[in-house]
Amino acid sequence: MFFSNDFHIYGEDTGDTAMFEPTLNSIVHCKRKRYFLVEGVTDQDRGIYQYATGQKESFGKEGTWRDAEDGELQGNPIAQGSVDSTVSFKLEMEPDSENTLYYWIACGENLEEVKNIDSIVRKTGVEQLLLETENYWSAWSNTKNLDLTILPRLCEVC
8 A cells, every 4th residue: 555745845845855764664754844754554563664755846756656656665765855755554465354554644843743743643542543533523513502404405406
């Protein structure tokens, strides 16, 4: 399974850095005070399998998604300028089976902040965080009794 990341931080496509963070087995994109840590895990407890960082949208470069077309990523650890990244996850599946892959992006103003967020996700677990989020928004949306019948219908079939 492949995921490509192309952030255009601050709305610009130049001056970015994309790098592999070996101590976390993750990819970090950054520019000035914006950091994005890309991570994931399979239900087989496997993290990122392969990665690539590279240049895109300049000098004839198309991006790391092109590297994924053959099913293998080259593992370039850092790129600067107009950059993107692609990560892969390996799932070994039996016929007619189901597997789960969780993919997340931690956002912050510095490297330590995104590392801390990633640590919380790893320690707490993605399923627990999803449950807590569902419970929070369910409680929030049920705080008031809203009468939605006053809204106009958008179509006759609805």
